[in-house]
Amino acid sequence: MKRREICSYCGGDFTPTRRGAQKFCSNSCRSRNWQSKQRDKNKNQALTKLNNEGLQIPKTTTGEKMSLAGVGNAATGVAVVELAKTILTSAENKPATKRDIQELKTLIKSQYLPIKNLGKDATGRTPYYDVLTGNLVYLFSPVVHGKR
Template sequence: MRKRQICSYCGDGFIPTRRGAQKFCSNSCRSRNWQSKQRDKSKNQALNKPHNEGLQISKTTTGEKMSLAGVGNAATGVAVVELAKNMLTSAENKPATKKDIQELKTLIKSRYLPIKNLGKDATGRTPNYDVLTGYLVYLYR
């Protein structure tokens, strides 16, 4: 028969499930106990501080310092990576630029001429005349 223990936070009785290593009846009591200890620590630290400590400005900084050599190394690394990406990526796999999209728009406008005396088809596409092939094509516009 297991021995009942008393929770160190709330005082309720419980049967431990972890071979006697358990001090609290639940995870919520365990976390509340830790939070109350943290609050007590911060209160004690506030009481032990001198009154003028909050007015002092700390001159120490944390973190890394930036140097010109470090900036140069970072810029060189980025340039090398971009150059390698540009050289190793084929033209059809590169992303479209604004110029590419503008050229595509002008090609579509000059190649396909709208036909105004025909109605739209069943899916809502407008009829156009393809100048290069001479065929009637339906496009979404």
């Protein structure tokens, strides 16, 4: 006489074909059982616990942990990239620093003198007298407290 088993998912009777290892009557019940377990697992992870005041607080998740080796690897990677950028970027393509801007302001103030009795040109540039060449030049005036 063949032994009858009860399906763990649907509860129906079936005759096992695999010597006691079979818990489900069909592959459909087996996959549906797995899917329902996954759904339940996701719901349990999404549930929140209540604190004393009755407010919902999301469960804390344990994510990746930082290690000293990982921090060291990240710092080394950033250092290598910055060194490569410094070596491979030509001088004219590097961004201006505060020192560069201060030197430019000093150069403009010493070489170019503003002409106050002559108006701006059509593009909004201010007239300056070039001390070295003796010529009139039009430059965009530096911004001072939000005004040109």
